[in-house]
Amino acid sequence: MGTIIETNDLRAYYITQAYGVERTVKAVDGITLRIKEGEVYGIAGESGCGKSTLLRILLGAYEPPLTVVGGEVKYHLDGDILDAADLTDEQQRDLKWRTISYIPQGSMHVLNPVRRIRDTFHDFISAHRDATKSESFQLTADYLRDLGLPEKVLASYPHQLSGGMRQRVTIALATILWPKLIFADEPTTALDVVVQRGVIQMLKDVQQKEGSTLVLITHDIGVHANLADRIGILYAGKLVEESDTKTILENPRHPYTRFLIESLPSLDSREERLAIPGRPPALDRPPSGCRFHERCPLAKDICQTVEPDLIEIEPKHFTACHVVEEELSSVAV
Numbered sequence: 001m002g003t004i005i006e007t008n009d010l011r012a013y014y015i016t017q018a019y020g021v022e023r024t025v026k027a028v029d030g031i032t033l034r035i036k037e038g039e040v041y042g043i044a045g046e047s048g049c050g051k052s053t054l055l056r057i058l059l060g061a062y063e064p065p066l067t068v069v070g071g072e073v074k075y076h077l078d079g080d081i082l083d084a085a086d087l088t089d090e091q092q093r094d095l096k097w098r099t100i101s102y103i104p105q106g107s108m109h110v111l112n113p114v115r116r117i118r119d120t121f122h123d124f125i126s127a128h129r130d131a132t133k134s135e136s137f138q139l140t141a142d143y144l145r146d147l148g149l150p151e152k153v154l155a156s157y158p159h160q161l162s163g164g165m166r167q168r169v170t171i172a173l174a175t176i177l178w179p180k181l182i183f184a185d186e187p188t189t190a191l192d193v194v195v196q197r198g199v200i201q202m203l204k205d206v207q208q209k210e211g212s213t214l215v216l217i218t219h220d221i222g223v224h225a226n227l228a229d230r231i232g233i234l235y236a237g238k239l240v241e242e243s244d245t246k247t248i249l250e251n252p253r254h255p256y257t258r259f260l261i262e263s264l265p266s267l268d269s270r271e272e273r274l275a276i277p278g279r280p281p282a283l284d285r286p287p288s289g290c291r292f293h294e295r296c297p298l299a300k301d302i303c304q305t306v307e308p309d310l311i312e313i314e315p316k317h318f319t320a321c322h323v324v325e326e327e328l329s330s331v332a333v
């Protein structure tokens with residue numbers, strides 16, 4: 001599988017001025033990723049770790065105060081490699097929705113409240129290709145049927161649908177033109193567990209039907225376990241671990257990933273989740289050294305001063321942690 005989107009040492013900060021004082025929030029701070037064509041790549045991490053910011057940069061949908069201060073984003077599309085920083089307006093328009101689609105966080109509220117669902121679909125479809133109303137309606141009806149959504153939603157207004165149905169309609173809207181790359185930000189958050197399952201299945205169906213690439217963001221590792229092929233763990237603006245889903249779930253090595261996995265409720269018990277002590281740091285003054293050191297049970301002196309590199313600890317399994325690195329080198333001696 002080839003790469004479809006990559007970042008190299010990407011840095012994106014929120015730079016604001018208030019009363020003459022500059023404040024810089026280092027929300028994405030040196031992230032290198034390769035997302036492969038046709039995969040589901042999950043991005044996990046607690047709230048405030050930079051997931052949505054990273055997604056906005058990958059999409060090219062951002063404006064000041066968010067600024068790319070270093071590194072690059074490249075799309076590999078139809079044999080061309082396009083640098084996101086060099087796109088013309090036309091290329092950007094073309095990329096948006098036709099090639100790339102976005103299911104934003106809280107997207108249940110993006111449907112126009114005063115338009116019937118079928119009219120919202122027509123507005124969207126006709127903005128991207130020539131289509132009469134009846135062609136759009138037919139395309140929409142066929143697509144919704146394919147995805148197992150009831151046809152009667154077409155004549156409804158958003159407020160007449162349940163939250164779960166609105167979310168599914170939004171996903172259908174974002175994917176009806178079969179984009180190659182789909183970005184979804186917390187698509188199941190705020191839904192109850194049963195409804196979540198339906199939404200997860202729908203995302204699976206959409207992705208598998210066309211072999212699209214899905215970049216899925218959620219703090220909920222349980223959702224990643226169901227959907228993702230690979231998972232990248234973000235902590236305080238940095239990628240701290242990455243591997244295939246099975247490895248992340250069964251053999252996590254970074255102490256932060258271990259916390260995330262251990263805090264998962266097991267399927268057959270109602271035990272309390274093990275909460276991670278503390279909270280992610282504010283990113284205007286991120287901790288020195290390893291950004292996790294203030295919360296890490298394994299932290300050593302070096303962790304406070306030296307930032308660990310992301311290294312490949314076994315084939316295709318990357319971790320940024322001094323202790324893991326030391327263990328490896330002592331095994332190798």
Ligand SMILES: Nc1ncnc2c1ncn2[C@@H]1O[C@H](COP(=O)(O)OP(=O)(O)O)[C@@H](O)[C@H]1O
Nearest residue numbers: 014025027046047048049050051052053054283
């Ligand atoms: N508009 C903004 N201005 C300043 N800081 C922001 C802004 N939006 C988000 N942030 C900060 O950027 C960091 C990452 O936020 P975000 O990408 O939303 O994280 P996540 O999606 O993982 O919850 C947080 O510390 C957040 O407070």
Ligand code: SF4
Nearest residue numbers: 290293296303321322
């Ligand atoms: S580098 Fe140190 S502080 Fe960071 S995760 Fe590893 S042991 Fe913990």
Ligand SMILES: [Mg+2]
Nearest residue numbers: 051052053105
């Ligand atoms: Mg977010």
